[in-house]
Amino acid sequence: MESTRDAPRVTIADVAREAGVSKGLVSFALNDRPGVSAETRARILQVAGTLGWTPSLRARSLSSKRSFALGLVIARDPEVLGSDPFFTSFIAGVETILAPEGLALVLSVVPDEPTELQTYRTLVTDGRVDGVFLSDLRRDDARIPCLAELGLPAVTLGRPDQPSPFPSVSIDDTDGVAESVRHLVELGHRRIAHVAGSPAMLHGGRRRDAFSAAMSAAGLGNGQIVETDFSIAAGADATRVLLSQPERPTAIVFASDPMAIAGIGVAQELGVSVPDQLSITGFDDIEFARYVYPALTTVGATPMVWGRTAATTLLGLIRTGSAADVELPAARLIIRGSASSPTSH
Template sequence: MKRLTIADIAQAAGVSTGAVSYALNGKPGVSPATRERVLRIADSLGWRPSNAARALTRDRVGALGLIVDRPAQVLGVEPFFMQLVAGIETALRQDPSTALTLQLTEDRAAELDTYRRWWAERRVDGVILVDLHADDPRLALLTELGMPAVALGLPQSPAVPCVWSDDDEPMREAVGYLAALGHRRIARIAGPAVFTHTERRDAAFTGAAAEHQLEWSRTLHADYTADGGARAARRLLSARDRPTAMIFDNDVMALAAMAATQEMGVAVPEQLSILSWDDSALCQLVRPGVTAMDRHITRHGVLAVTTLNEVITAGTADHRQAPAPVLMPRASTTRAPRD
C-alpha cells in the first residue's frame, strides 16, 4: 500500500502542496476555510505526520532510547528487563506521540557509539541508562553531548538524575530472615562485580553476615544467566562445608540453581533454602515457590520516564527514590536443617 503524502492530500483538496503544509503545521498562509478543508480531508485519508518531519519543525522527535549491553539470549529470558520495559510503556501511554527505541549492543564501546549516532541523527529526545559502573564513561559522554538522560541506580553525577532504591536495608532484611530461620552458612550468588549495584549489595551482605555472626558466608559473582546460576550452585553444594541457604541476584539464576539441586539430590527447602533478589511470575509459578525480594521494577520504569521528560522539558530534574524492595516469603525457604 502506497504511503500517503501531502501531494495526495493536495490533489484531493484541490490546493497546492504548500497550502497543505501550512494547514497541517498550523502556519499562516491559508484561509480558515481552506485550513479546515485540508485538515478534514487529511484526517479522512488517514494522514499521520512522520517523526522525521516533525523533528525539523519542533524540539522533540518523539522517542526515548534504551540500550542494553547484554546478549540477546540473556535479555530474552530475564524478566527484569521485561518488567522495566512494561513500566516504561505504561508511562508512555500518557503521550502516544512518544515511543521507546530499544537496542542491544555487544559491548560498552558500541553503546557509546550508538549514543553519539542517535544524538547526531536526532533519533531520540533522551535516554535511560541501566547497569551503572563505577566512574561510568556514559555519564561523561552524555553530559558532553548535552543529551538528556536518566540513570537507574545510585546517583553518580549531578548532571544525570537517577531513579534508585535502597539495597542496604533489604539485604540486611534478607540475611536477617534467613538467620532467624536458623541458617548459619549463607552464600550469595551475585551479578557481575563491575556493576555499582552489585558492589553495594556485596558490602551490605558482608555487613549483615557480620551483624548476625554467621558461621560462614561467601559471595560468588556470576553473569545473571541460568548457566551461571547453576554452575555457582553446583560449586557451592560440592564443597564439604556447604551452605544451607543461598541468595541469588536474580530470579533466572535462582530457578536454574533449583534445577541443579535436583541433579545433586539436595532437597529444597529441607536441605537448602533459596531466596531470589528479583521477584517475577516465574518465582510464583514453580514448585516450591521461590521466596523473593519484590523490587517494583515496573515502578522504576514509570519513574524513569517521568524523570527523563522533566530533563527534556526543563533541562534538569531531581533524583527519585523508588519504593524499597519487599520480602515475599514462599515455600523455597524454611528452617535450617540440623547438621
C-alpha cells in the first residue's frame, strides 16, 4: 500500500524546484501559454507527471477568478419535475462535454421564480459557476435581465421572446406539432383538440400556435384548445373535460408525453378506446411512450443532444466571449399505435 495517507500535497513549487525553474514558468507551461521554450515545457510537464502533480483547483479558482463549473437551476415543483425525464437526459448530455474538460455541474432545484433569481445571485456572488443554462424559457422571462445585470454568461434553451444578450440553442418544435396535425388529418380526423402546455412558457405557447396554424392550414378552424400548466394532473383534467363534451374530439394532440400518457389513462377510464375512438399524440418521446398501450405516437425530442450542444455553446461563450445561436434539427413525428383512423362514429 503506497500510503498517500497524510502525504503532503504536491504543489507547483515542488514541480518548479524539481524542474529547476520558477513557479511562474510552471504555470505558463501548464496553461500552454507562449514564452516557454518547447524543451523546457516538455521537461516541466514530464516532471509534473512523475511527481503526480495536479494543480489545485481551489488555488486556481482564487487567483484566476474562475470556478471551472457550470450551473443549472431548475424551478419546478419536484413532483412534476420527477415525471419529466427531460432534465436527466439533458444533464447526461451536458456531462459528456464537461467531464473530459474537468468541469463540474452545479445543480439547483428550487420551488419558485423568486428563489430561482436569488439562487442565481448567490451563484454569482459566491463565484460558484462560470456560466449557466437557462431552461424552460418563460414569456418576458425575468431571468434574462437578471442574468444580464449579474454579468453571468448564459445560454438559453430556446429563443427568448425578448432582446437577449445570450446565445440560444433551440430546436424547432412547431414542425413536429404541425406534422402531428397533418398525420391526424390524413388519417381522417376533423375534430382535433389540443391539450396545450402553460402559455406562460415559451414552448407551451409555441406549440399551441403551431397547432392552431396547422389546423387552419387544414381548413379546420383553430381547433379546440385547453391550456394547462404542463403537469400530469392538468393533462388528465384537460382530457376529462374534452371527453365529457357532447361532441367530443376524435383526436387530441398533447403538448407533452406525460400529459398524453395521462390522457390515455383517462380515456381508458372513461371507456373510450384508444386509438379506435380517440387518437392521441404526444411530444417528447420519453421512454414510457414506447411502453404504454397503445404505444404513443409522439414527436421525438433529443434532450441529450440538446445538452451536449448547449454545453459546447456555453463553453465557447465563456472562453471566447461570444457564441452563435444554434438551431438543432427539428423534432420529428414518430408514428406508433396511439393514433389511427377514426372509426365510423
